[in-house]
Amino acid sequence: MSMLGTKWKLHGNGKTIRPGHVVAPEERLAWPLTIGIGMQHVVAMFGATFLVPIITGMPPATTLLFSGIGTLLFLVITKGRVPSYLGSSFAFIAPILASQQQFGVPGALGGVVLAGVVLALVGAVVQKFGAEWINRTMPPIVTGAIVALIGLNLAPAAKANFDKAPVTALATLVTIILVSVLFRGILGRLSILAGVVVGYFTAMARGEVDYSKMDAASWIGLPHFQTPEFHLGVVGLFVPVVLVLVAENVGHVKSVAAMTGRNLDDVSGRALMADGVATVLAGFGGGSGTTTYAENIGVMAATKVYSTAAYWVAGIFAILLSFSPKFGELIATVPAGVLGGAATMLYGMIGVLGVKIWVQNKVNFSNPINLTTAAVALIIGIADYTWTIGELKFTGIALGSAAALVVYHGMKGLARWRGTVAEPETETAGLPPAVKSAMNSAAKRSGKKP
Known part of the structure; x- marks a missing residue:
């Protein structure tokens, strides 16, 4: 491949994929098929990417533009080795x-830029020294707690929108639930988008959609750009987001590596840097922060096509769509009821993803360190505890994230010093009783993870 990763070999005859084979990142199918798959990637990211600017009041077309640009930058920086789409991150919602209430949209954009800079710096460190230090700093119990509390902290916002139009919100939520369980493949993965569409038609029938801005918008034109302002008060709000973005990116790179049979550890840092740069660019122009998208990983798993050529098509197509103000205003007409129904599922799903991290990593809640870390962090995040110091205002997400880190490492250090924790940090179910007994005895003697 070239330095940009844009010299693709034709896979087989370019029309079919042999049984047991996949289209590798450096390969492509015939261009008509590649273009079709690329457009499918745009559809896959559509619902989730647009929900973030709609919920936060940011311009959808601008977010779409920087999503496309960010994807192309990601492909260049990772040298075409990591097929991925950069869409709006829910962690930024x-x-x-919160920052809009205090500093307006410019202040929020400044926070997005800050998060992007920190993420890029983390990526540079990972590229230089590897990612093992991340695993030590943020073990699964901490990462899961932070992801969970970010989703659950938003529960009141979901309820507020749901209450504005309960019938529409319920139609949206029920559709998401039914589509996710009744359909397989790409349609099942687009359940949120399907729910938004059905909810939108319900809102139209009930007269809840306002088209005045869309009617006044032109068909072709530039997206609405905004510049950031930087305030010290947003630091505590946005820094915890970086922890989530690191976990998402590293997890997605590992998923792609497993599916393609490639070792991508040497580009994990590049992936983080690329996402950081894309987020900085979005923040300077008025878009939402980005992250690698699981929705598009799902499309690759379904199609067996991991070609980065398809992502170049997706990025270019997203950029072209963003230059239609009328299209952007159409997306912005999604009413509160639809958002309430979708957010009920979406925010809960973010919370459950944190629990999934615990389950997948067999976190042992018989261990008092794990139990206390999760308990304290979740209550602080869900109840939205607030601590104000001068211009700095730390809310539930920042305080909950800090609590997860401080409680875990503080208790672990004290337990090691006193030798008081006997339970292992991960479940030992499935091991012979004698082995489990030996591990517990070793943990009791040393205070360390067996």
């Missing part, structure tokens, strides 16, 4: 909403 809570800090953007």
Whole structure:
């Protein structure tokens, strides 16, 4: 491949994929098929990417533009080795909403830029020294707690929108639930988008959609750009987001590596840097912060096509769509009831993803360190505890994230010093009783993870 990763070999005859084979990142199918798959990637990211600017009041077309540009930058920086789409990150919703109340949209954009800079710096460190230090700093119990509390902290916002139009919200939520369980493949993965569409038609029938701005918008034109302002008060809101973005990116790179049979550890840092740069660019122009998208990983798993050529098509197509103000205003007409129904599922799903991290990593809640870390962090995040120091205002997400880190490492250090924790940090179910007994005895003697 070239330095940009844009010299693709034709896979087989370019029309079919042999049984047991996949289209590798450096390969492509015939261009008509590649273009079709690329457009499918745009559809896959559509619902989730647009929900973030709609919920936060940011311009959808601008977000779409920087999503496309960010994807192309990601492909260049990772040298075409990591097929991925950069869409709007849900982790930014809570800090953007909170910072807007205090500093307006420009202040929120400044926070997005800050998060992007920190993420890029983390990526540079990972590229230089590897990612093992991240695993030590943020073990699964901490990462899961932070992801969970970010989603659950938003529960009141979901309820507020749901209450504005309960019938529409319920139609949206029920559709999401039914589509996710009744259909397989790409349609099942687009359940949120399907729910938004059905909810939108319900809102139209009930007269809840306002088209005045869309009617006044032109068909072709530039997206609405905004510049950031930087305030010290947003630091505590946006820094915890970086922890989530690191976990998402590293997890997605590992998923792609497993599916393609490639070792991508040497580009994990590049992936983080690329996402950081894309987020900085979005913040300077008025878009939402980005992250690698699981929705598009799902499309690759379904199609067996991991070609980065398809992502170049997706990025270019997203950029072209963003230059239609009428299209952007159409997306912005999604009413509160639809958002309430979708957010009920979406925010809960973010919370459950945190629990999934615990389950997948067999976190042992018989261990008092794990139990206390999760308990304290979740209550602080869900109840939205607030601590104000001068211009700095730390809300539930920041305080909950800090609590997860401080409680875990503080208790672990004290337990090691006193030798008081006997339970292992991960479940030992499935091991012979004698082995489990030996591990517990070793943990009791040393205070360390067996």
